Amino acid sequence: MKTIATLTCLLFVLGSTWSYPQQDYFMDNHQDYIMDDPASVYDYDNTDGSYEEETSLDYDNLELPSFSVDEQTYAVQEGGDVDISFAVSGPTPYVPIVKKVSKDGKPEQLLFVGDLKIKKNKKYELKNNVLTIRDVNKDDAGEYMYFFEVEPVVELTHLLDVQYAPTITSQTPKNQKVNKGESVTLACEAEGNPVPKITWSRVGGHLPAGPQEEGHSMTLLDVDRHVEGTYSCKADNGIGNPVIEEMSISVIYAPEIVTEKAIISTGEGDKVELVCIVYSRPASEVTWQKDGSSVEHEPNMEETKGGHKHTLMLQNITEEMFGDYTCHAKNEHGESEATINLTDLPTPPHFTSDINGGEETSYTLTFETESYYPITEYQINYREAKTSDSSEEPGSWMDLGSLGVEDVDTKEMTHTLKYTIGNLTKATEYEVLAAVKNQNKWSNESSFLFSTKKDKPQSHASTSGSSSLLTTSTSMLVIAVVLLLN
Template sequence: MTMEKAVLVVVLTLMVLAPQGLSKGYVEYEEDYYYEAEGGDYEPPTFTARPQAFTVEVGQSVIIPCDVDNMGSFKLLIKKVPANGGAEKLLFAGREKITRDRRFSMDGSRVTISNARPKDAGTYYCMFGLQPPVVLRHTIDVQYAPTVRAMGRPEQHIPRGDSVTLECQAEGNPEPIIRWSRQEGPLPSGKRSEEAQSLTLEGVDRHVEGTYLCTADNGIGEAAVAAMSIIVEYPPEITTEKARIFVIVLEAVEFPVRLPDSAIVRTGEGDQVELVCLVRGRPVPEVVWTRDGLPIPNTDMMDTKLHHQQQTQHQQQDHNSHMVHSHSAHRHTLTIKHVTEKDFGAYMCIAKNSHGQKDATIQMTGLPKPPHLTSSPNGGESDTYTLTWETESYYPITEFLVKYRKTQLGTWQTNHTMVMGGSWQSISEAVDPDAELNEDTRHSMAYTLKDLEVATDYAAQVRVRNKYGWSSESETFTFSTKKALAVLQSTSTGGGARGRSALAAVTLLLAALAALM
């Protein structure tokens, strides 16, 4: 085809031609190139390259082939339609570069895109603006690593019992897969991870607190992660810890003792006691201490975890303070130095936040613990019985009191209780500290009751005393003297029919006693 057979027309317009496969729209440039035949007696150019679909990753290069035969003096146009449906863009017209993007270059009839970016994805047209147009179409898919962002606040405060849904939005090519996990360990469901667009937590409590990770992965580059923290708000919760007591020996040596009863602390004069409450809550509760309902003065509210150095200096200044309140994280400690009898009483730690209030009581006393009877309920002697018991006392037991009486079945009362018979008899006796069996704070004791009746049921209660006073009474303990001897005596007193009748009566008595036991 010669220039005599065609006329090059340069049209100044914003509208481009729309050959088959191209959408109509506006371009960045006002010049568009097309050819119009005078008589139609010419041979148009033909493309020797085939349409292709290219898939590249971000950063790679791609070559768009526009190989052509019989191009003559026609101008090869290179156009792009973005994958997101934006406006058509003219990149090259013949040897003239229209785009300002330096990553695009043209060598002969081939276009090279260096360092591909996601915005380079789309449809590329090699074309001649003839009537009808000659067009070769290629597509480029640019794959890139995912990005992800949390939908919502990065830190969410949720009231206990409510539900919350965590969501994140991911982008990438190919489309990323979203997985949920928990930084602190398994998810509340027990699984290590779950694949889902969102994660719903129902009826939350403080055990679901933590940082939840939304991970987007599509196999390209590194996976993307977004973090969301869940903080569950709830009223204060308090548990008491076993007291820690420092005993002053000869005013020089100190050693710690842990008591088994966390609600009652048994101590004595001159000791140093640490009363501990473990407090949890959201928001962080304010904690105060009282004794017998009255606020305790001179407390130190410094957080030892955050202000350890300041607290150390403060405690050095307050070294002689009788009571010091300190806390580290959830552990609140009331230290009582040089305990006196006046310090005994009911200590209460009270925790309060915007969701409620909770308290716990620790009774500090010098009194012994109520005894626990350890002897067998079935006695081995006919007229004596040895009671054995254990008690806990921080100081030696100086005296005990035993109360006992016979038990006798009476009539059923209207309140469905049975009347017990017999009057109490009391025996008190001083204790020789050297003869007492004890291990640390545990004391084992015994006493033999005499002149008891044969095969008889008894009830007993025991109290013990130390330098600070009497303990509470033990639970009522029931026992009996030896019953086999009574059977033998009753069967040996008669003979013949009378003896057989006595034997039958004894048999019935044994059956009744067995039922009672």
């Protein structure tokens, strides 16, 4: 049977040295205590509540207690159990006291006086000088002292480090709108033990500085539409799973237009799509014009849109439909336009050969063009890019004239041609102009730079030989000097 004792009784036992808030306490049926003065061991009689002196001690010659362990830090994850050892060197008649030390303005907590459990909390247990704390939480972190009320005080303090998974909160709005050209900052705060590492990434993309950045905040400068999206702030300290907070950025800007093709080659009876990709925030109103006039309600023309893509469908092309088509976009922040040329001309040649030729005195030129009609001929002019290393003046043009089409590879509207230019100078850069013709008209010219094969690197054998000869001569000179000295 256990007896409930009041704080007054407890303080009498302790010699009225400590003062704590009044609360319920309990003690075992039979407990020995050392009184401050005189130095005697008393027995608490459960039957009548009196103390009777059992054994008188020589207080002056009583050996003070000591510890067989040093101060330590105990690390435990939240939710776990921990055993904190306060190993005492041998038995002692003194009564130990265990408390949690006051810190950060929080009051200290008296846990045990001897075997007397002060707080009615099942998570604490003291046995054989080992303090067990079960189901540890963040509030349990701190210093725990095991001491004896002697003169001088004998004490040992251990630190309990409670480790727990991080939590994260955004410090800036989760959805931010910013004008093009301005700067925007994203910030988040993480709490945990150990201190979490914070990394930033972009969902489905990269940050301006690379895949990831570290730190509590990230600032994007001179923003444009390319920074729009969702950004992730991740906190990780190795305890539990990382936590993530996502934030988004929207950029307010005037329309920006990208065309799929600036020139579209077609022919009578064909059908084509003219496509403008329009980016803006807020969304823009998009209209189409041909040669400055609206195409609305025109026969054989239909406007469609889906997301950023705005398309003008042209059916059954006639000669009158060739010309310049303009897509015009406008929102409250500005306007923009882009032009697409619809023509029956072949597109200017696009060169696909390597600029560095593999032959010393010849070069095979390859290029492609788009044309609704077959390519019937082409022409090539070329010249040296400069006449000598000391001159920036180009050479004279060599006109190969009109060349018939003998070797052409055609796939739908794309035609690939090649021609080998001979009698060239090795290791020389050349400029070439080319144009192609279909059954109707010549294309515009395109220019291209290429070079013939350069000389092979010179062998260094002679240099090595000279070095060997120099080394041999030096050695002979050294030997001669030594002989003269002797």
